[in-house]
Amino acid sequence: MFANRILSGMRPTGSLHLGHYHGVIKNWVELQADHDCYFMVADWHALTTNYDDVAIIEKSIWDMVIDWLASGIDPEQATIFIQSKVPQHAELHLALSMVTPLGWLERVPTYKDQMEKLSQKDLATYGFLGYPLLQAADILIYKAGLVPVGEDQVPHIELTREVARRFNNLFGREPDFEERARAAVKKIGKAAKSFEQLRTRYLQDGDGEALLQARDILAASQNLGGADRERLLGYLENKGKIILPECEALLTAASKMPGLDGLKMSKSYKNTITMREAPADVSKKIRAMPTDPARVRRTDAGDPDKCPVWQLHQVYSDESTRDWVKQGCRSAGIGCIECKQPVIDGVLKEQQPMFERAEQYLSNPALVREIVFEGCRKAELVARETMKDVRSAIGLGY
Numbered sequence: 001m002f003a004n005r006i007l008s009g010m011r012p013t014g015s016l017h018l019g020h021y022h023g024v025i026k027n028w029v030e031l032q033a034d035h036d037c038y039f040m041v042a043d044w045h046a047l048t049t050n051y052d053d054v055a056i057i058e059k060s061i062w063d064m065v066i067d068w069l070a071s072g073i074d075p076e077q078a079t080i081f082i083q084s085k086v087p088q089h090a091e092l093h094l095a096l097s098m099v100t101p102l103g104w105l106e107r108v109p110t111y112k113d114q115m116e117k118l119s120q121k122d123l124a125t126y127g128f129l130g131y132p133l134l135q136a137a138d139i140l141i142y143k144a145g146l147v148p149v150g151e152d153q154v155p156h157i158e159l160t161r162e163v164a165r166r167f168n169n170l171f172g173r174e175p176d177f178e179e180r181a182r183a184a185v186k187k188i189g190k191a192a193k194s195f196e197q198l199r200t201r202y203l204q205d206g207d208g209e210a211l212l213q214a215r216d217i218l219a220a221s222q223n224l225g226g227a228d229r230e231r232l233l234g235y236l237e238n239k240g241k242i243i244l245p246e247c248e249a250l251l252t253a254a255s256k257m258p259g260l261d262g263l264k265m266s267k268s269y270k271n272t273i274t275m276r277e278a279p280a281d282v283s284k285k286i287r288a289m290p291t292d293p294a295r296v297r298r299t300d301a302g303d304p305d306k307c308p309v310w311q312l313h314q315v316y317s318d319e320s321t322r323d324w325v326k327q328g329c330r331s332a333g334i335g336c337i338e339c340k341q342p343v344i345d346g347v348l349k350e351q352q353p354m355f356e357r358a359e360q361y362l363s364n365p366a367l368v369r370e371i372v373f374e375g376c377r378k379a380e381l382v383a384r385e386t387m388k389d390v391r392s393a394i395g396l397g398y
Helices: 018-031 043-050 055-071 088-097 102-106 109-117 131-140 151-171 177-187 189-205 208-220 226-236 279-287 308-316 319-330 336-362 365-393
Strands: 002-010 036-041 078-082 144-149 248-251
Touching (some): 018 036, 043 055, 078 365, 102 151, 109 151, 144 151, 151 248, 177 189, 208 226, 226 365, 279 336, 308 336, 336 365
Parallel strands (some): 002 036, 002 144, 036 078, 144 248
16 A cells, blocks of 8 residues: 555536635645645546536546646646546456445445435436446555545445455465565565564554554565565455555545535535636626625625625635624624625635636646646556556456
8 A cells, every 4th residue: 555645536527616626626735745646537437427418528627637737736746647548447447346245335325315416317327336436446546545535425435445355355365475475574674573573463462553563664665566565464464465455534624615605615506606717707706696684775784694705704804804794794884795895805816826827728738638648647557557466366367
C-alpha cells in the first residue's frame, strides 16, 4: 500500500459549481502539496446514470479539467487523468466482479437511496448496481492508502476494504509463500531481526503497536521491491501476499456551500453559481435571491436565520460584516440589497484568480490535452503493475 497516495475523482456530467469547489476541489488543492494525488475524471461513472445523454460527457471533461486547473490543482504536483483512458480500471473491475457477492452491492446504502431519488431514470442496470465495485477498482488499481470522502461515502470505502480482503484471502497465498517471505525479510538488512521480533509480538500477544512499528520498518526499507513489500505485509499478519492493500477513508468536512435558495447547492435544485460564471450573472443571481419573508417592506425588521443570504455570509463574510448584517437586518437599518452586496463581492473575489488561471488553458486547449495525456500515461504505468500482480494471482499471468 502507498500510505501517502490519494485517489479521488468526479463525474463529468455538466458545469462545476461553487458547491463542487468548496465540497471537493478546495480540499484537493490543500492535499496535493503533501500527498501523491491522483485526480480522476470518472467518465465510466458518468455512464452509470447518464447513459441516455452521452453528448454532454466529452465537453464536460475538458471544462471540468480547466475548472480543476483554475482552482489551483497543479499538474506538477498531482496526476490528472481520464478513467476510461486507463483500461486497467475496467479490467480490474471485471476481475473483482468474479468474486464479489451480489449481496454486498445490494446493501450499499446509496444504492437504494439513489434509486429513489432518480426514479425517473431506468437504473435497473448492472452498471448502476456495480458502480461501487468500479469505485473499488479505481482505488485498488493504484493501491491508494487514502480516499477523501464525506461520511455518506464511508460505506463505499468499507466495501472496497472487504473486496480487497476477500481477493487477498482467495488468491494471496503463493505455494512457496513462507520461503519467499523469509527470503524477503533478509533483504531488510539490519532491521530484519527487529522486524521478526515485532511480528512475533503482534501474532502472539496481539500487540497493535508492534504491528505499526513493523509496518514502519517495511515503509523505510530501501531494499525491497513492490512484490516483496506486499508479501511481507501479508507475512506480518500471518496472511498471504497482500495483492490489493486495504485503503482508509480520509474524512472531509461536509460542504457548507448553500445554494441560492438556501438548500444544498446542486444542479438538481437549479440553485447554483458555476465556478467561472460571468460576474454580471453572479451579481444578478445573488440580487434575485429570496430573503426573510417577514421583510415585505424596507422598514420591516428581519431575522438572518430565516434568510438564505445569511448562509452565504457564513462562507464569504468576515466577523465584522456578519455583525453588521445581524444588527442591520434585525433593526431594519439596512435593506436586503445592501446586505447582498458583501456576498457578491466575496464570490467575485474568490472567482477572480480562477478566471486568471483558466485563461492560459482556454487560449491554448492543446495544453490541457497535454496535461491529461501525461497524466493518463503516468496513471497507466502504475495500473499495469497492479494488474500484472492480479493476473498472476488469478491464474491469467501466462
